[in-house]
Amino acid sequence: MLTIGELSRATGVKIPTIRYYEQMGLMAAAERSGGNQRRYEPQDRDRLSFIKHARDLGFTIEAIRELLELSAHPERPCADADTIAIRQLQIVRNKIAKLRPLEKELERIAACCHGDSIRDCYVLQSLANHDMCVSEH
Amino acid sequence: MLTIGELSRATGVKIPTIRYYEQMGLMAAAERSGGNQRRYEPQDRDRLSFIKHARDLGFTIEAIRELLELSAHPERPCADADTIAIRQLQIVRNKIAKLRPLEKELERIAACCHGDSIRDCYVLQSLANHDMCVSEH
DNA sequence: ATCTTTTTCTCCAGCTACTATAGCTATTAT
DNA sequence: ATAATAGCTATAGTAGCTGGAGAAAAAGAT
Structure with missing residues (x-):
């Protein structure tokens, strides 16, 4: 389990930006600790790295949302x-x-x-x- | 004297954008008609064309403000x-x-x-x- | 003079993708 | 137990416009 700070350092995405992505629905609402702090799984880091890479390449949030949608459906055509x-x-x-x-x-x-x-x-x-x-x- | 619509057509700058520039202080507050509509002089068209050209070249509003400031002082160095x-x-x-x-x-x-x-x-x-x-x- | 259409007015909200602040609470290290 | 660090929410701000609502003014037609 990672804190938001660890996730931030692991991906290079700033903490407020991670929260913003959660708000925008790019990242699922994270699990919470007893004291209401976000806790992340390793797969969340992969997803966020994907988002960061796509943002670095200039994809819009909307386009990234579509790409993430697609990757959730492995049987769909690649086109x-x-x-x-x-x-x-x-x-x-x-x-x-x-x-x-x-x-x-x-x-x-x-x-x-x-x-x-x-x-x-x-x-x-x-x-x-x-x-x-x-x-x- | 030009109406804001005529000024818009003459320069290719949209009407709300002209009002926005006025708000930002790039264009002086225009004279008004009896019915409170903006009326422009030919030199306003030149100034707005200047602004448009600079915006098209990617200058920020701030940079354009500086350039306009400079052009108001012909004796200053060109540097x-x-x-x-x-x-x-x-x-x-x-x-x-x-x-x-x-x-x-x-x-x-x-x-x-x-x-x-x-x-x-x-x-x-x-x-x-x-x-x-x-x-x- | 009246009617209709077009233009303009102000004010305010929304756009993208964050970023920053304020005031508070949780966790960790000593 | 205490201090330092990290995290929480909510809100507002950034650049440069753009769009809408509702009202008033101007212009053209009759």
């Missing part, structure tokens, strides 16, 4: 889990695709400022004037 | 604005740097699942077992 992973991959790729033009634009804006005073600051001019941008965003 | 832009570039680069390993990991997880049922689903196994990951994240 559903695959779909969720592919969806997440799309989300991550979209984010990267949006950030890359921003990076380029900021490089340009930040690198080119050779003015001395705000009056002719390239950064501020660029922000004021969208036409100066080299790409869409 | 301050440059610093803010460079900081934002760092933030964007960090985000990309974090997302790329996730992309790789998700590609691997999503592509390799050849099992039929959840029992031997590669997606779920990978999430359960961090050791299967090829990179840190």
